[in-house]
Amino acid sequence: MSITAEYVVIQVINGLVIGSVYALLALGMNTVYGMLKLINFAHGSVVMVGAYVFLLAMLSLGSMTPIALVATLVAGGLVGYVLELAAYRRLRGKPEVSLLITSLGAYIFIENFVRVTLTSQPRPFPVIPELNILFDVYGITIRVVDIVAILSGMAISAAFVIYSKRAKSGIAIKATAENIRAASLVGVNVDRIIVLALVLGSVIAGFTGFVWGVKFGQIDPGMGFILGVKAFVAIVVGGIGSIPGAVLGGYIIGLAEMLSVGLLPPVYGGYRDGIVFFILIIALLVRPYGILGVKESVRV
Amino acid sequence: MNLLKLEKVNVSYDVLHVLRDVSLEIEKGTIVALIGLNGAGKTTTLKTIMGALRPTSGKILLEDDDIAELPPHTRVEKGISLVPEGRELFYTLTVKENLLLGAYARRGDVEQRLRRVYELFPILKERQNQHAGTLSGGEQQMLAVGRGLMSDPRLLMLDELSLGLAPSVVDRLYETVSEINSQGVTILLVEQHVDLALKVADFAYGLEMGEVTFRGRSQDLLRDETIKKAYLG
Numbered sequence: 001m002s003i004t005a006e007y008v009v010i011q012v013i014n015g016l017v018i019g020s021v022y023a024l025l026a027l028g029m030n031t032v033y034g035m036l037k038l039i040n041f042a043h044g045s046v047v048m049v050g051a052y053v054f055l056l057a058m059l060s061l062g063s064m065t066p067i068a069l070v071a072t073l074v075a076g077g078l079v080g081y082v083l084e085l086a087a088y089r090r091l092r093g094k095p096e097v098s099l100l101i102t103s104l105g106a107y108i109f110i111e112n113f114v115r116v117t118l119t120s121q122p123r124p125f126p127v128i129p130e131l132n133i134l135f136d137v138y139g140i141t142i143r144v145v146d147i148v149a150i151l152s153g154m155a156i157s158a159a160f161v162i163y164s165k166r167a168k169s170g171i172a173i174k175a176t177a178e179n180i181r182a183a184s185l186v187g188v189n190v191d192r193i194i195v196l197a198l199v200l201g202s203v204i205a206g207f208t209g210f211v212w213g214v215k216f217g218q219i220d221p222g223m224g225f226i227l228g229v230k231a232f233v234a235i236v237v238g239g240i241g242s243i244p245g246a247v248l249g250g251y252i253i254g255l256a257e258m259l260s261v262g263l264l265p266p267v268y269g270g271y272r273d274g275i276v277f278f279i280l281i282i283a284l285l286v287r288p289y290g291i292l293g294v295k296e297s298v299r300v
Numbered sequence: 301m302n303l304l305k306l307e308k309v310n311v312s313y314d315v316l317h318v319l320r321d322v323s324l325e326i327e328k329g330t331i332v333a334l335i336g337l338n339g340a341g342k343t344t345t346l347k348t349i350m351g352a353l354r355p356t357s358g359k360i361l362l363e364d365d366d367i368a369e370l371p372p373h374t375r376v377e378k379g380i381s382l383v384p385e386g387r388e389l390f391y392t393l394t395v396k397e398n399l400l401l402g403a404y405a406r407r408g409d410v411e412q413r414l415r416r417v418y419e420l421f422p423i424l425k426e427r428q429n430q431h432a433g434t435l436s437g438g439e440q441q442m443l444a445v446g447r448g449l450m451s452d453p454r455l456l457m458l459d460e461l462s463l464g465l466a467p468s469v470v471d472r473l474y475e476t477v478s479e480i481n482s483q484g485v486t487i488l489l490v491e492q493h494v495d496l497a498l499k500v501a502d503f504a505y506g507l508e509m510g511e512v513t514f515r516g517r518s519q520d521l522l523r524d525e526t527i528k529k530a531y532l533g
Contacts, residue, residue: 187405
């Protein structure tokens with residue numbers, strides 16, 4: 001197959017779509033990492049839960065897309081809330097590795113809970129006709145879902161950046177992510193801020209489950225793990241602690257993944273995850289604190 | 301009239317007993333200094349009053365309320381504020397964001413408090429949109445004090461304001477501390493430069509190995525031969 005300009009544009013669009021998903025996941029994981037020093041693997045499971053809740057809601061409510069979408073967001077937020085109250089809060093002040101193992105355990109539990117109660121087999125995602133409309137721009141065929149995914153990814157990311165600059169609670173999230181002890185001393189109720197950050201991030205993660213389902217048409221209980229890991233790679237590449245960095249990292253990883261899959265000969269298709277980690281290694285060598293990250297040395 | 305009173309407060313880190321039966325009285329409107337060598341328990345005392353550490357026994361009375369079991373953010377609401385050792389600013393946030401966080405727990409006229417802080421430290425207004433990490437050491441300490449004032453505290457605690465700063469900057473900071481006190485804020489300060497602490501404070505407590513070993517009016521302590529020998533060289 002020859003590589004045409006149209007083909008490259010399509011791969012760029014695909015890269016921006018999955019980049020949006022990585023960016024949105026990175027937003028939530030980034031704040032939680034700052035606050036708890038936790039790589040929240042369970043965040044990936046929220047994507048899967050969101051996708052399945054949407055599927056189940058559509059099946060039981062008879063294809064009421066808006067209601068199913070609301071249920072998806074609520075379910076996502078609920079997972080974040082329960083994780084914090086049932087697991088993470090009890091480990092405050094304990095070694096970080098306990099938290100990491102707990103999060104991994106929560107991920108494994110949630111994935112297998114869905115396998116046992118529903119099915120291990122991939123399921124087709126409900127078709128939403130409005131999002132599957134195709135249209136032609138200069139000979140390039142685009143689906144509405146691509147536009148929706150990219151625009152919502154960028155809009156939610158921008159909204160989160162503005163929220164963290166303007167809103168009182170948004171500034172408190174940033175402060176708590178930078179220095180939880182100082183935030184507590186100046187009067188921030190850090191337990192409440194951690195809940196807020198986890199719930200906000202999880203609502204967004206639930207939404208990405210919906211986007212992923214519509215885009216790829218099929219979901220399975222194991223879909224979340226690699227998404228969470230790649231979102232964390234995005235955070236490291238973009239700069240740990242930086243909200244715009246997390247978003248930028250998400251798009252870089254998404255674009256690099258899709259362009260490498262699309263432009264390299266097909267035999268390299270199986271290496272798409274490997275390529276993401278290759279980027280991570282390069283990033284760590286060239287700019288270990290990330291593109292927009294701050295060197296730790298500012299801490300006096 | 302006491303604003304804050306500690307009654308036989310004991311604090312332990314694991315097996316280490318760091319405060320033993322510490323009792324303090326801080327009269328409203330005064331400046332009180334805690335003096336003592338490194339490791340005597342000065343910072344621990346401030347952290348315990350703030351709620352970052354919980355006493356194993358004893359009372360912490362703010363006026364007549366026992367606040368010993370309250371979390372830090374509730375104590376800020378009640379009018380206690382700490383400028384911690386090493387400043388603990390949010391370095392990736394702007395000067396203004398740092399100040400606004402100081403007002404987080406205590407609602408009220410935040411704009412007016414901001415004006416008051418900018419009047420005390422005009423340089424902070426100039427730099428309000430800069431990241432705190434870009435400030436000089438002296439400016440960072442001003443920001444830490446300003447952030448501490450943003451909750452409009454009744455009791456402002458200052459931990460080692462002078463740490464790592466040039467003497468001229470330290471003098472200016474302590475002039476401002478006196479000014480803040482004259483506006484009606486009670487101050488509890490920890491300072492390694494004992495002569496400086498005694499000059500600013502009305503009253504002082506001496507801590508040794510987690511115990512209060514002496515107390516007195518600063519001007520009396522400044523003349524006391526044993527204290528001169530132990531702390532002033």
